[in-house]
Amino acid sequence: MYGLLTVTGWQRSAAAGAAPPRAVGWLIRHNLAPFLPIVFLLFLLGLGREMDLTPIDQESRGSSVPTSMRQACVEGARKEIARNGGNADSAAMQAKVTAYCGCMSAALQREYMPDEFVRLASAPGQLDRDERMGRIIEACAKASSG
Numbered sequence: 001m002y003g004l005l006t007v008t009g010w011q012r013s014a015a016a017g018a019a020p021p022r023a024v025g026w027l028i029r030h031n032l033a034p035f036l037p038i039v040f041l042l043f044l045l046g047l048g049r050e051m052d053l054t055p056i057d058q059e060s061r062g063s064s065v066p067t068s069m070r071q072a073c074v075e076g077a078r079k080e081i082a083r084n085g086g087n088a089d090s091a092a093m094q095a096k097v098t099a100y101c102g103c104m105s106a107a108l109q110r111e112y113m114p115d116e117f118v119r120l121a122s123a124p125g126q127l128d129r130d131e132r133m134g135r136i137i138e139a140c141a142k143a144s145s146g
Helices: 002-016 022-029 033-049 055-060 067-083 091-111 114-121 124-129 131-145
Strands: none
Touching: 022 033, 067 091, 091 131, 114 124, 124 131
8 A cells, every 4th residue: 555655656657757646745745655554554453353253253164053052052951950950960961961962063063054043043033933943952852861
């Protein structure tokens, strides 16, 4: 950008015997040209800072179902067990939760594309009505209980 606005513009106008373009002339007259690369770099850093590389973003590149989803499944299942009066810390329940959440993660990877799942998950009512999700939950519940 620095080269385009200052050096290139100034040299072309000087070679033709004409005055430099207005923007180039203004930058040169006000001694702002040396600061353009710094401003451009700060602009790029500002754009990079707005990028949100949360675990779900980082893991979705290699896997459609991130580990954070598996962790959320385990936490939700443990809360549900405790709400129903069960002992979420017992070995039997931990085995069931691990089996259920592992089944859910594998099934979600197999059945959904990442963007499709994110779209469904952003509207919980839509996710509850999705037939594939119902089949996955039912199959994983059967697999983990028996």
